[in-house]
Amino acid sequence: MRKVYLDNNATTKMSKEALEAMMPYMTDVYGNASSVHAFGREVRLAVDAARAKVADFLGAASKEEVIFTSGGTESDNMALRGVAHALRGRGNHIITSNVEHHAVLNVCKYLEKEGCQVTYLEADRNGIVKLDELKSAIKKETVLISIMWANNETGVINPIREIGLIVKEKGIYFHTDAVQAAGKLPFELKNMNIDLASFSAHKIYGPKGVGALYIRKGTKLTPLVLGGHHEMGKRAGTENVAGIAGFGRAAELAKIELAAESAKLAELRDYLYTGITSRIEHTRLNGDLKELLPNTLNVGFRYLEGESIVLNLDMEGIAVSTGSACTSGTLEPSHVLRAMGVDPVDAQGSIRFSLGRDTSKEDIDYVLDVLPPIVKRLREMSPLYEGGK
Ligand code: PLP
Numbered sequence: 001m002r003k004v005y006l007d008n009n010a011t012t013k014m015s016k017e018a019l020e021a022m023m024p025y026m027t028d029v030y031g032n033a034s035s036v037h038a039f040g041r042e043v044r045l046a047v048d049a050a051r052a053k054v055a056d057f058l059g060a061a062s063k064e065e066v067i068f069t070s071g072g073t074e075s076d077n078m079a080l081r082g083v084a085h086a087l088r089g090r091g092n093h094i095i096t097s098n099v100e101h102h103a104v105l106n107v108c109k110y111l112e113k114e115g116c117q118v119t120y121l122e123a124d125r126n127g128i129v130k131l132d133e134l135k136s137a138i139k140k141e142t143v144l145i146s147i148m149w150a151n152n153e154t155g156v157i158n159p160i161r162e163i164g165l166i167v168k169e170k171g172i173y174f175h176t177d178a179v180q181a182a183g184k185l186p187f188e189l190k191n192m193n194i195d196l197a198s199f200s201a202h203k204i205y206g207p208k209g210v211g212a213l214y215i216r217k218g219t220k221l222t223p224l225v226l227g228g229h230h231e232m233g234k235r236a237g238t239e240n241v242a243g244i245a246g247f248g249r250a251a252e253l254a255k256i257e258l259a260a261e262s263a264k265l266a267e268l269r270d271y272l273y274t275g276i277t278s279r280i281e282h283t284r285l286n287g288d289l290k291e292l293l294p295n296t297l298n299v300g301f302r303y304l305e306g307e308s309i310v311l312n313l314d315m316e317g318i319a320v321s322t323g324s325a326c327t328s329g330t331l332e333p334s335h336v337l338r339a340m341g342v343d344p345v346d347a348q349g350s351i352r353f354s355l356g357r358d359t360s361k362e363d364i365d366y367v368l369d370v371l372p373p374i375v376k377r378l379r380e381m382s383p384l385y386e387g388g389k
Helices: 016-026 038-058 072-086 102-113 131-137 160-170 241-279 306-315 335-339 344-348 361-381
Strands: 066-069 093-097 117-121 142-146 173-177 196-200 211-215 283-285 296-301 350-354
Touching (some): 066 072, 093 102, 102 117, 131 160, 241 296
Parallel strands (some): 093 117
16 A cells, blocks of 8 residues: 655654764764763764754854754743743743644643743634734733744744844743744744744654754753753753764755755645645635645645544555644644634644655645545535535
8 A cells, every 4th residue: 555644744754864873873982972081072073063063954153052952842841941930030921822832832831830921822813923912912021932933733834033023122032933844944043033942853854852942142041951061051961962963964954955845845735735625625724825834734624523534544544633743632623723713613624734855746646536535435424514515
């Protein structure tokens, strides 16, 4: 059976190059990067080289602005908790949005229990944070604004540059969860008003369990993980050297591939969307094609349960999801789609297609052959469907 993987926002297949970069550090080159002897120094050089590659990929002003973590979740935790704790004396108000990943939302809920006040901005019908609301939510106690760059479920892109400008005028820290934007959108962090940004290697064809937090020089942050003086005193723990080396190589390739890959993915994504809408009635695009990541399409199939579409496609070798990998299986309608005002029944029938580096036109043609009969069959069984009237 043909296998088609369209769940690249959940994770990507690690590239051969990233694996090759990791291998020495899982076998012969095993020193501790903190050791002063030759074994340690060799590994320290590898960590520093990877840091330089990630910094270059992000367009950071220096490699010291990149701190390695265990992934996007830890980076989000570190940014939010780190700033909230460091600036406690100055203010206790945080602004975020109601379409964030749970790695941000659940940290905000935790910080509320610690006495922080959190404003959850509402997204508009297209899933974009409203700038007017953002401006009016700012108060003198506001210390941090955390708005995701691009949404993992819908691919919707927020106006991060504009938010940076608003925040800069007010002297408030700005964090963005850039886990999904990385490798899909071009940017240079040094030219943007962003103080902190979260990244994850496994979303850019690197290994799982490693990520980074960009911390602009001078940003005050209390460390989350305490211990030794690793990562310039900002994140204790012996470095995951192999993972870091793989991340460095993945970042290097992502930078080289970005323009061509995004153009190819956008073309295939549009081909998929046109194919779906011309073959299947009663669909809804969640988001606006003009403001979407090039690889992502979130489509609602009215009258259906997303889970049954996912399972039926899975039986045909096609991997898609109903939304975030962290919440799938809960049968809860997506908080992101609900925040966009999508009817809960329509939200239940929404599917995320996330294309990747290996996706081909033949893969999309296969999906366009297989999906319409599945939707037809499921609708015929659906109590909600009476010919769509
Ligand atoms: N933030 C966003 C937007 C994500 O999509 C993800 C992963 O799905 C994360 C954070 C968490 O990243 P990680 O899996 O590296 O912890």
